[in-house]
Amino acid sequence: AKVMDFAGYKEGEVIQHSMITKSIERAQKKVEENNFGVRKRLLEYDDVMNKQRTVIYKKRNHALFGERLALDLDNAFYDSCSLIASKFDTNRNYEEFKIEVLRDFAFEPSIEEQAFLKIPALQLTEKLYEELLDFYDRKKAFICESTSPVLKNIYKQNGERIDNIAVPFTDGHRGLQIVTPLKKCIESEGKDLINSLERQITLSLIDDAWKTHLRQMDELKQSVQLASYEQKDPLLIYKFEAFNLFKEMIAVTNKQIVSFLMRSGIPMQEEQDIQQAEIEKTDMSRMISNKEEIDEAGDILEKFLKIRE
Numbered sequence: 001a002k003v004m005d006f007a008g009y010k011e012g013e014v015i016q017h018s019m020i021t022k023s024i025e026r027a028q029k030k031v032e033e034n035n036f037g038v039r040k041r042l043l044e045y046d047d048v049m050n051k052q053r054t055v056i057y058k059k060r061n062h063a064l065f066g067e068r069l070a071l072d073l074d075n076a077f078y079d080s081c082s083l084i085a086s087k088f089d090t091n092r093n094y095e096e097f098k099i100e101v102l103r104d105f106a107f108e109p110s111i112e113e114q115a116f117l118k119i120p121a122l123q124l125t126e127k128l129y130e131e132l133l134d135f136y137d138r139k140k141a142f143i144c145e146s147t148s149p150v151l152k153n154i155y156k157q158n159g160e161r162i163d164n165i166a167v168p169f170t171d172g173h174r175g176l177q178i179v180t181p182l183k184k185c186i187e188s189e190g191k192d193l194i195n196s197l198e199r200q201i202t203l204s205l206i207d208d209a210w211k212t213h214l215r216q217m218d219e220l221k222q223s224v225q226l227a228s229y230e231q232k233d234p235l236l237i238y239k240f241e242a243f244n245l246f247k248e249m250i251a252v253t254n255k256q257i258v259s260f261l262m263r264s265g266i267p268m269q270e271e272q273d274i275q276q277a278e279i280e281k282t283d284m285s286r287m288i289s290n291k292e293e294i295d296e297a298g299d300i301l302e303k304f305l306k307i308r309e
Contacts, residue, residue: 072202084104088121104255147266168266174260180195
């Protein structure tokens with residue numbers, strides 16, 4: 001203020017001296033450049049999330065509309081086999097290998113111990129992949145065979161009055177009500193039920209994984225800021241760690257999808273009130289598992305289907 005008084009300026013008067021004007025312009029330019037840098041930095045962080053979001057939403061659309069879902073599932077099957085083969089590439093423990101395959105995929109691999117000890121990881125992946133697909137094809141055929149007569153009987157008794165049915169599936173840990181059009185299921189001999197199962201479990205597991213991943217990415221974004229104190233670029237660390245987190249999320253989600261499809265079945269319960277609106281109890285101890293149970297499963301399954309008007 002004293003400087004302004006000394007220069008002869010009065011309060012409220014516009015400062016027009018060229019030196020002062022240029023100083024203000026330089027200061028404004030520095031502030032604007034700094035703000036632009038901050039915004040650009042934030043956009044680069046957001047760009048990482050947007051790329052991941054694009055991949056996830058594409059997978060969701062495939063499941064939601066059935067487009068390319070078969071290809072996504074085929075990739076998930078192969079990648080899951082590859083993960084197990086890679087895990088046992090250096091650790092050739094045959095018993096652990098059999099237990100893991102049985103736990104995740106619900107079947108015992110046919111490869112013998114001596115062959116397992118020598119086979120390369122790539123060949124083990126291919127062999128496991130072929131057995132996995134064969135087992136899954138036979139399982140789908142069995143589900144269609146056991147459910148199709150029941151669906152036809154329900155349609156015969158209720159006629160055009162029923163649009164959709166909800167069939168319960170469980171892998172012993174997660175339960176899922178698969179809603180599907182009754183008439184379409186009958187026309188496809190039960191195949192549409194399998195398609196609905198694949199779509200809905202894929203959507204459910206992808207959504208759960210994505211929500212968890214978003215929280216992890218927020219935590220990562222906060223934690224990498226400390227890297228600046230070590231004279232490291234937080235953005236580079238963020239990109240690297242974000243890629244690893246996303247890669248791990250996709251691998252885990254694929255394995256969960258495959259595991260549910262391989263291990264799940266329609267739960268069997270000796271007594272069930274068909275008028276009950278919601279299923280309150282589920283006996284996990286017995287599952288439809290072999291050809292001899294088809295007739296028994298048909299009677300129980302009919303009681304288990306929740307009919308939707």
